[in-house]
Amino acid sequence: MDSVRTPDSGTAEPSDTPAPPALGRKVVTAARWSLINTVVMRLGNFATGILLARFALGPAEWGVYGLAQTVLLVLLSANELGVGLALVRWDGDPRRFAPTVLTLGAASSGLLYAAIFFAAPTVAGLLDSPGASGVLRVMCLCLVIDGVAQVPAGILTREFAQGRRMLIDALNFVLSTAVTLVLAFAGWGAMSFAWGAVAGNVAALAGCALAAPGALRFGWDPRQARALLKFGLPLAGASLLALAVVNVDTMVVGSSLGQTALGFYVLAFNMSGWPVRIISEAARRVSFAGFSRLADSPQALAQGFSRALGVLVTGTVPLCVLLGGLAAPVVHLVYGSTWVPAAAALPWLMAVGLVRIGCELAYDCLVAAGQRRSLILVQGLWVLALVPVLVVGARLGGIVGVSQGHVVVAAALVVPAFLYALGRAGIGLAPIARACAWPFFAGAVMTLVLLTAKWLLGDGTPALLVTGAAALACYAVCVLPSRRFLLGSRTPETA
Structure with a gap:
């Protein structure tokens, strides 16, 4: 580095x-x-x-x-x-x-x-x-x-x-x-x-x-300006590509499906961003500064990234499962019947939101580790793959097709690319898997409980509250074994 x-x-x-x-x-x-x-x-x-x-x-x-x-x-x-x-x-x-x-x-x-x-x-x-x-x-x-x-x-x-x-x-x-x-x-x-x-x-x-x-x-100061531009321009390019990834769908939907469909899509996308903005935004205000202090020690950087990822994923998975599994009743309850068409895209966008949280944390870590070239390559690949997939998705399935296109590109291309880039920065698969294993398992159990309760109780407001509470309780129980890792307790491998 x-x-x-x-x-x-x-x-x-x-x-x-x-x-x-x-x-x-x-x-x-x-x-x-x-x-x-x-x-x-x-x-x-x-x-x-x-x-x-x-x-x-x-x-x-x-x-x-x-x-x-x-x-x-x-x-x-x-x-x-x-x-x-x-x-x-x-x-x-x-x-x-x-x-x-x-x-x-x-x-x-x-x-x-x-x-x-x-x-x-x-x-x-x-x-x-x-x-x-x-x-x-x-x-x-x-x-x-x-x-x-x-x-x-x-x-x-x-x-x-x-x-x-x-x-x-x-x-x-x-x-x-x-x-x-x-x-x-x-x-x-x-x-x-x-x-x-x-x-x-x-x-x-x-x-x-x-x-x-x-x-x-x-x-x-001309000398300062040259050094600043040498440092900043690659990051500006990577940031531009990152925002293109998040916002190209708005342009595709607006130009292909019209303003009304775009309004429904924007509402659904904003809802899917609740966990991202609440949890990830809070973390990113300190993550880059924190990773920068650890960047000279690959082992410390890997441990810091793993724990930060574990905390973010643990806090995000239940929100994503709740909003995705109860999309229609939540949209109707919160925004009214006019906006219910937006609910069809929400489950897919919640999956994208979960991926975004991990990718944004990886972005900050890679910047701190000096892996700017890797970032630009990953973000560029993401945009190049996303544009044609979203255009096809919009034509075939409307706002739902666009949302599904996001998931396909993220799962098949983006996550593997970020894992490879993190590996080059010294952060292997083992600490990442450890950070995500229990939250993902708990999220799967929570999804089963949510769907079962929804099938038994229906979509009314009282049923919505009972279903959500039961699903969250199951998630909390299932994720308990990871608490020592999340709280930073010393273990033989981290001592």
């Missing part, structure tokens, strides 16, 4: 990494704050989504929002050229090279916004959604805001300051939700999401600037 160099020196500086026990405490504390933050924010977004879907917006408007959000996410993956990760990964004081990072990020995001502003009508037309042009122009203002906010946010991530991040995210949520709801009930349609996102991002930028004072200082 290549040594990690600071941008203003030719050799790696002595690491200021804390001792392992101190690092462990910081990671655990940060992970706890991050999980609380993510759960609270996602529950708030969940409640907001219910209000909008039931009383303000229909499937077509959700479809326009989904397209605009997809374009924004893809552009966000490239808007700071990947150099922001240097604030987390490089040794030394990040404030020495933060001004160059800020200049690069602000310049690239400004150029990207100018490009999407003029290209918005063309992009919306290609995606068979002409009405999305104005929404795109407003929502993509977040590009410029993000290009500036990445520096203080990166410093907070490096310092494991997730308590401060929670306050910032709460400010973002309150303001963006208030603006979105007011505009949506005033009849602004999908544009309400766009202005809400802009308002929330402005608030987050202000909060990050206050939480990391002195971070918003522009500067330029």
